[in-house]
Amino acid sequence: MEEIARTLLNDTFLPKYFWAEAVNTACYIMNMALIRPILKETPYELYNGRKPNISHLHVFGCKCFVLNNGKDNLGKFDAKSDEGIFLGYSLQSKAYRIYNKRTMIIKESIHVSFDESNAILPRKDILDDISKSLEEMHINGKDHKGKGDGNNEDSQVDEVKTNNDLPREMKASRYHPLDNIIGDISKGVTTRHSLKDICNSMALVSMIEPKNLKEAIIDEHWIIAMQEELNQFERNNVWDLVEKPKNYPIIGTKWVFRNKLDENGIVIRNKARLVAKGYNQEEGIDYEETCALVARLEAIRMLLAYASIMDFKLYQMDVKSAFLNGFIQEEAYVDQPPGFENSDKPNHVFKMKKALYGLKQAPRAWYERLSKFL
Numbered sequence: 594m595e596e597i598a599r600t601l602l603n604d605t606f607l608p609k610y611f612w613a614e615a616v617n618t619a620c621y622i623m624n625m626a627l628i629r630p631i632l633k634e635t636p637y638e639l640y641n642g643r644k645p646n647i648s649h650l651h652v653f654g655c656k657c658f659v660l661n662n663g664k665d666n667l668g669k670f671d672a673k674s675d676e677g678i679f680l681g682y683s684l685q686s687k688a689y690r691i692y693n694k695r696t697m698i699i700k701e702s703i704h705v706s707f708d709e710s711n712a713i714l715p716r717k718d719i720l721d722d723i724s725k726s727l728e729e730m731h732i733n734g735k736d737h738k739g740k741g742d743g744n745n746e747d748s749q750v751d752e753v754k755t756n757n758d759l760p761r762e763m764k765a766s767r768y769h770p771l772d773n774i775i776g777d778i779s780k781g782v783t784t785r786h787s788l789k790d791i792c793n794s795m796a797l798v799s800m801i802e803p804k805n806l807k808e809a810i811i812d813e814h815w816i817i818a819m820q821e822e823l824n825q826f827e828r829n830n831v832w833d834l835v836e837k838p839k840n841y842p843i844i845g846t847k848w849v850f851r852n853k854l855d856e857n858g859i860v861i862r863n864k865a866r867l868v869a870k871g872y873n874q875e876e877g878i879d880y881e882e883t884c885a886l887v888a889r890l891e892a893i894r895m896l897l898a899y900a901s902i903m904d905f906k907l908y909q910m911d912v913k914s915a916f917l918n919g920f921i922q923e924e925a926y927v928d929q930p931p932g933f934e935n936s937d938k939p940n941h942v943f944k945m946k947k948a949l950y951g952l953k954q955a956p957r958a959w960y961e962r963l964s965k966f967l
Contacts, residue, residue, distance in 0.1 A: 594619050605654025611680060614690065614699070618653050618681035625650075649687070652709045655679050659691045660704035679707065798863050802852045806931050809850055809865070818865035819848065822914075823933060826867075829917045832927070832943035834935065843942055844927045844952070845870040867930050869951035876953075881923065884957045919948040919958030 598615035601607075607615070624636045625645040637645040651657075658674040661667060677691040680699060688701040799814035809815040826832065837843065846869055853862040900907050912918065925945040929935060948955035 594623065597623070601653045607654050607678070611692075614680040615653070617684075621682050622650070649682075651679055651689075651707050653679060653681065656708040657689075657691060658706045658708070659693060659700070659702050662702075674706070677705075679705075798852075798860050800852075800860055803850045806848050809848065810932055814863050815850060815865060818850075818863040819867075819930075819933070822865050822867055823930065825914045825917060829914065829947060831917050831947045831949065832945050834929075834938060834941050835926075835944045837940055837942045838926060841924075841926060842874075844874065844925060846928050846930055846949075846951075848931060866950060869927050869949045871951040871953050871955075874953050881954070882957055883953045884960060886956050886960055916948045916950050916952075916955045916959050919955065919960075919962045921945055921948050921952070921954055921958045923954060925952065 594616065597619035598612060601615040601618060602609065602611065625647060626635065628635055629639070632639065635645065655678075657677050657679045659677050660674050661672070667673070675693050675695045677693045679689060680692050681690045682688075683690060683701045686701070686703075688703045689705050690699055690701055691705060692699050799812050801808075801812070803809035803812065803815060809819070846867055849866045849868055851864045851866070852860045853864050855861050897907075899905070926942045927945060927949065928942060929939075935941060945952075948958040
């Protein structure tokens with residue numbers, strides 16, 4: 594089976610990260626074509642009691658065209674199909690597994706047209722340039738590291754300079770100066786915690802995510818989390834405790850409890866967020882304008898391309914309690930945090946000076962503060 598899978602990959606010049614698809618296809622073909630020496634039947638015949646129908650079999654790795662199901666808002670003259678690579682057969686249905694070269698994902702579909710006219714010829718254009726460059730980068734990075742070359746950066750620079758088969762867009766990103774790359778690129782993205790850090794953090798967090806304040810108030814870890822949230826309010830000077838106004842709507846508050854997980858599914862932090870019950874707000878009375886902060890993928894691509902051309906360094910930053918930094922223009926009052934009411938002034942309320950999570954105008958206030966600063 595391993596020999597068949599290796600042959601399928603090498604004959605079609607497919608990257609090695611399609612090895613799982615090749616193995617699945619090899620198993621599928623062997624179950625229908627391999628005759629058992631003693632029983633003189635294929636595994637398919639032994640299991641189903643009838644001979645298999647092989648009319649649906651096609652050449653692995655051949656060019657094909659999969660019907661676009663219309664989810665991408667096709668125009669009147671847009672192509673109705675996408676070019677793809679045939680990678681095998683579905684295990685749950687009669688569909689084919691196709692690598693879509695436009696979306697760069699593997700999908701299953703029965704609406705496929707195959708082009709096997711030149712499938713037996715060595716075709717190196719079977720995969721788009723981006724996929725081939727990613728495979729070369731992955732393999733070459735491992736080879737340099739395995740040979741114990743102490744100067745990994747020089748070897749990667751040589752690799753960039755000698756690779757002339759990449760498209761122009763990929764060359765721009767590969768020629769990005771190594772001095773402008775933060776961290777060691779040979780190690781990849783490292784976000785995993787060490788075992789020692791995990792053990793230390795587990796001792797300081799609660800593994801149970803409470804459903805309400807009654808469950809959280811009896812756990813010291815969640816009490817600390819709630820106190821940290823309120824400390825953020827004090828540091829950012831979010832509100833002032835005032836007497837309850839007459840004939841003015843008071844917005845309620847509630848606690849939201851979430852366990853923050855790492856990529857291994859291990860709890861690393863207990864997050865208690867105090868949010869306003871913004872669904873009670875009325876437009877024109879409690880707020881005038883709102884917006885939804887969405888980063889378009891096109892904008893991110895333009896940013897990365899511009900940074901590559903201008904040799905910029907890009908940093909990622911997380912603004913803790915971002916909405917608490919936005920000033921609100923409207924007059925808004927909220928109840929005291931449940932479980933943390935002022936014993937001396939239990940009937941007082943907080944007058945908001947800055948935005949609070951849950952308020953309708955909070956996203957607009959944060960965006961206005963950020964845009965003015967930038």
